Amino acid sequence: MGGAVTTLTPVLTRNWDQADSFTLAGYERDGGYSSLRQALTMEPSAIVEAVKDSGLRGRGGAGFPTGMKWGFLAQGTGKPTYLVVNADESEPGTCKDIPLMLANPHVLVEGIVISSFAIGAHQAFIYVRGEVLHVIRRLQQAVAEAYEAGYLGTDILGSGFDLELVVHAGAGAYICGEETALLDSLEGFRGQPRLKPPFPAVAGLYGGPTVVNNVESIASVPSIVGRGADWFASMGTEKSKGFGIFSLSGHVTRPGQYEAPLGITLRELLEMAGGIREGHELKFWTPGGSSTPIFTAEHLDVPLDFESVGAAGSMLGTRALQIFDETTCVVRAVSRWTDFYAHESCGKCTPCREGTYWLKQMLKRLDAGQGTEEDLSTMNDIADNILGRSFCALGDGATSPIHSSIKYFREEYLAHFTHGGCPFDPAKSTKWGA
Amino acid sequence: MSSTSHFPEGSPYDVETRQRLEQDAKEIIARYPKTRSALLPMLHLVQSVDGCVTQEGVNFCAAVLDVTPAQVTGVATFYTQYKRRPMGDYHVGVCINTLCAVLGGDEIWDALSEHVGVGHDEVTEDGKVSLERLECNAACDFAPVMMVNWEFYDNQTPETAKRLVDDLRAGRPVPPTRGPDSLCTFKQASRVLAGFPDGRANEGVQAGPESVVGLELAKEKGWEAP
Ligand SMILES: Cc1cc2nc3c(=O)[nH]c(=O)nc-3n(C[C@H](O)[C@H](O)[C@H](O)COP(=O)(O)O)c2cc1C
Ligand code: SF4
Ligand code: FES
Numbered sequence: 001m002g003g004a005v006t007t008l009t010p011v012l013t014r015n016w017d018q019a020d021s022f023t024l025a026g027y028e029r030d031g032g033y034s035s036l037r038q039a040l041t042m043e044p045s046a047i048v049e050a051v052k053d054s055g056l057r058g059r060g061g062a063g064f065p066t067g068m069k070w071g072f073l074a075q076g077t078g079k080p081t082y083l084v085v086n087a088d089e090s091e092p093g094t095c096k097d098i099p100l101m102l103a104n105p106h107v108l109v110e111g112i113v114i115s116s117f118a119i120g121a122h123q124a125f126i127y128v129r130g131e132v133l134h135v136i137r138r139l140q141q142a143v144a145e146a147y148e149a150g151y152l153g154t155d156i157l158g159s160g161f162d163l164e165l166v167v168h169a170g171a172g173a174y175i176c177g178e179e180t181a182l183l184d185s186l187e188g189f190r191g192q193p194r195l196k197p198p199f200p201a202v203a204g205l206y207g208g209p210t211v212v213n214n215v216e217s218i219a220s221v222p223s224i225v226g227r228g229a230d231w232f233a234s235m236g237t238e239k240s241k242g243f244g245i246f247s248l249s250g251h252v253t254r255p256g257q258y259e260a261p262l263g264i265t266l267r268e269l270l271e272m273a274g275g276i277r278e279g280h281e282l283k284f285w286t287p288g289g290s291s292t293p294i295f296t297a298e299h300l301d302v303p304l305d306f307e308s309v310g311a312a313g314s315m316l317g318t319r320a321l322q323i324f325d326e327t328t329c330v331v332r333a334v335s336r337w338t339d340f341y342a343h344e345s346c347g348k349c350t351p352c353r354e355g356t357y358w359l360k361q362m363l364k365r366l367d368a369g370q371g372t373e374e375d376l377s378t379m380n381d382i383a384d385n386i387l388g389r390s391f392c393a394l395g396d397g398a399t400s401p402i403h404s405s406i407k408y409f410r411e412e413y414l415a416h417f418t419h420g421g422c423p424f425d426p427a428k429s430t431k432w433g434a
Numbered sequence: 435m436s437s438t439s440h441f442p443e444g445s446p447y448d449v450e451t452r453q454r455l456e457q458d459a460k461e462i463i464a465r466y467p468k469t470r471s472a473l474l475p476m477l478h479l480v481q482s483v484d485g486c487v488t489q490e491g492v493n494f495c496a497a498v499l500d501v502t503p504a505q506v507t508g509v510a511t512f513y514t515q516y517k518r519r520p521m522g523d524y525h526v527g528v529c530i531n532t533l534c535a536v537l538g539g540d541e542i543w544d545a546l547s548e549h550v551g552v553g554h555d556e557v558t559e560d561g562k563v564s565l566e567r568l569e570c571n572a573a574c575d576f577a578p579v580m581m582v583n584w585e586f587y588d589n590q591t592p593e594t595a596k597r598l599v600d601d602l603r604a605g606r607p608v609p610p611t612r613g614p615d616s617l618c619t620f621k622q623a624s625r626v627l628a629g630f631p632d633g634r635a636n637e638g639v640q641a642g643p644e645s646v647v648g649l650e651l652a653k654e655k656g657w658e659a660p
Binding site: 019243256 | 465466472473474475477478499508516531535537540568569572574575576577578581610623626628629632634635643646649650652653658659660
């Protein structure tokens with residue numbers, strides 16, 4: 001992309017302005033399910049190769065190469081293989097999969113059929129968070145329409161390939177987005193993470209080899225099959241190929257969904273979104289949800305790809321760009337995120353269960369101005385004790401706002417002590433405030 | 435059992451209800467390779483009858499899935515959407531996660547809670563409205579966000595929030611911003627969550643305005659994927 005102006009690349013979002021985009025008729029009018037027809041004439045292994053060659057990396061946060069994950073599936077276990085789509089979308093700030101499934105559920109269904117064919121799965125699930133009723137209706141209808149049209153069920157389009165697809169609604173628990181907790185939940189248990197290894201690719205759902213992929217990852221597969229791995233790889237950066245949906249929220253003039261090549265910068269995205277809201281300036285932002293360390297205005301030109309964001313000290317995560325201007329108190333923001341982690345900690349391991357509880361208590365005190373500089377070291381220590389020592393990545397995520405906010409905004413914490421409370425006026429940060 | 439129960443006793447299902455539930459349960463169980471996977475949808479199903487999880491519902495789930503009531507309780511208490519007492523006809527949530535809170539969710543919560551006179555997970559005396567402080571509902575670009583019976587009410591203010599609840603209580607219909615043409619009840623919503631479509635998927639917008647800002651800009655500028 002070197003130097004050239006980055007432009008938006010609508011692929012998954014391309015039909016979202018059509019009133020019937022979510023119907024089978026609307027989707028097919030736009031060429032929908034032609035990639036499936038093509039895929040069914042290919043060798044399954046050739047599809048896996050194409051996904052590998054495309055460079056597609058998981059869009060659910062961790063960025064693991066999708067084709068490689070498929071390649072790890074245990075063979076000859078005697079147990080059925082499963083595809084499970086992670087549609088739990090609950091990481092604070094993340095808001096891309098939900099509008100995708102509302103407006104374009106068929107691209108996900110088509111991706112599921114192609115991906116299942118590629119990995120030899122005959123049973124697939126969409127695990128969708130339960131708090132999004134209309135999205136669930138749209139998914140249920142898309143699946144029913146796909147059965148009716150012969151894209152699901154037995155002998156799909158005369159290929160001899162069979163696939164059953166079930167839409168499964170969760171019941172409110174962030175931890176169920178973690179892939180092994182999701183599998184436990186789907187099996188009818190409390191959603192608590194499992195010990196890895198074995199990884200789901202070896203022993204996942206019902207102990208069978210299982211691929212768990214994010215909604216957007218699977219929804220990208222039809223375009224890779226239809227337009228080619230090279231086409232996909234022509235977008236993005238060297239190690240972060242393709243396009244992704246960037247979700248801008250907060251103090252920006254036009255918040256919303258922007259589908260662009262990986263490697264675009266926040267400066268470019270803000271330009272497209274009309275900038276920070278009138279009369280204000282950027283203070284801090286998350287590149288990929290609350291579990292990714294915050295950035296500041298000094299990071300406006302960091303290419304939003306996996307490597308560059310990592311090198312700058314954060315993570316690309318889910319491209320959930322939550323943007324806060326100078327009216328926002330960083331201590332308040334971190335305190336609220338920490339409440340969330342304490343609330344959502346599943347309680348299975350001590351560092352996370354106890355650590356998030358203590359962090360929450362301390363932040364309450366600090367926000368009220370009843371802390372000392374010493375407390376900042378204590379918080380860093382508690383966070384150090386969670387990071388890398390907890391059973392799953394929820395605990396690690398909880399430490400991101402703590403460490404990064406103390407790193408960039410130590411003075412602001414101190415100002416709470418000298419001021420004897422929060423020096424900010426929350427009314428100024430509201431959408432209707434000045 | 436009842437003295438240690440996490441859930442209200444609930445009245446015993448009459449013959450007709452039980453038969454219908456058994457029929458639904460069969461359908462749910464048939465979706466899955468293993469029976470136990472039916473538990474989450476089954477709990478949504480009993481909520482669609484009772485308005486919350488009751489001991490009667492727990493026992494029913496246990497019986498049809500061949501697990502113990504204690505096992506069902508262990509699962510039901512883990513997930514926030516399973517309620518331990520009946521929620522209002524309109525279960526109203528305000529997102530108070532950081533992004534929404536900062537953009538005004540905190541102000542909305544305070545105003546609404548005072549206006550309605552109940553707090554988190556509480557129900558008004560007339561049984562019409564319950565309130566809940568919600569975590570991020572994946573709609574941050576529409577902040578501040580509210581949900582009623584798990585339908586989206588985007589871009590709220592303290593005034594629109596109070597009016598919304600007043601209208602609902604007075605029986606004046608207020609359609610969601612991204613959802614069907616009218617609200618269904620908490621019980622009806624629970625049935626959809628159990629996997630029984632209500633035939634309303636075609637209603638409402640395909641996308642909210644914020645969802646298409648990028649697409650509209652691309653069209654205006656003539657930008658496309660290669
Ligand atoms: C606490 C927690 C919550 C998560 N939530 C989600 C989620 O809502 N959706 C998602 O796709 N991945 C989520 N993940 C990541 C998944 O564990 C997993 O990496 C991902 O679904 C793999 O799909 P991908 O390779 O296509 O990205 C979460 C992880 C953690 C630790
Ligand atoms: S890190 Fe937290 S969420 Fe993950 S297993 Fe431990 S207690 Fe549960
Ligand atoms: S923070 Fe409220 S919807 Fe995401």
